[in-house]
Amino acid sequence: MSMYHDNLTILIQGPLDLTSINAIKNYKQFGKVVVSSWKDMNVENLEHLLAHKNIKTVLKEMPDINDIVGADKKSTFYYALTSMYNGLKETDTEFVLKTRSDEFYGNLFPFLESMENDKIICGNIFVRNDASYHFGDHIFLCKTKYLLKGVEELLKCYTKKKPLQSWMIQGPHIAETILCKSILKHMNLVDSSKFDIQIGQKINSQAKETFLNNIEIIDINRCSPFTASWGSANKKYINNFSNHHRVRDNYDYRS
Secondary structure, three states, rough: OOOOOOOOOEEEEOOOOOOHHHOOOHHOOOOEEEEEEEOOOOHHHHHHOOOOOOOEEEOOOOOOOOOOOOOOOOHHHHHHHHHHHHOOOOOOOOOOEEEEEOEEEEEOOOOOOOOOHEEEEEEOOOOOOOOOOOOOOOEEEEEHHHHHHHHHHHHHOOOOOOOHHHOEEEOOOOHHHHHHHHHHHHOOOOOOEEEHHHHOOOHHHHHHHHHHHEEEEEOOHHEEEEEEEHHHHHHEEOOOOOOOOOOOOOHHHHH
């Protein structure tokens, strides 16, 4: 398998962080690179970023969250969606692999092996099989158009430009499940009117089968060397990750 893919962009989103900036040279071996972050970032990190050639850098003002509805203002979810959206608008490839700025994955082959299967391919950090459509949003790959449409709809609903649907509301629903549902909706794989009956942590057999048929879970230990992060717990995983939800791949998810 060729390392470089003309139809792939690695999208690094979030506050500028040397963890991902120092990985850009490696990422460029696999595809195009887009970095989407904020203008008011650490100057030293910005200097390191701008030293890299032939990448797209998107630096926007941080969004005002005072008037948003549905997204938890104490969460980073709305910021993450916004930085994703800003980067996706500058992405011109069929596929995008979304990563976080505070993480690094050296080996992307486990994701690229199934890239043409028209599925969401996600890392297992922190996939759960006890919550409906809870995929791994730290690193995942899908067609750019699906992710762009899914993120755009959520942002429009949170900023009152479209009616907010109950499955989008953080609190009764988890950020990872909201994003996953929105992508699957725009892949025309699920009827979003059925999302509202799946409240909180409950999961039914139909949702589980839909997940298994359309999402491939990758054990990130296959992507070594890597640095993964659990931000709220202030924890780093260096080349060794164990999902406390006990899901490594699709086989574990089913069991």
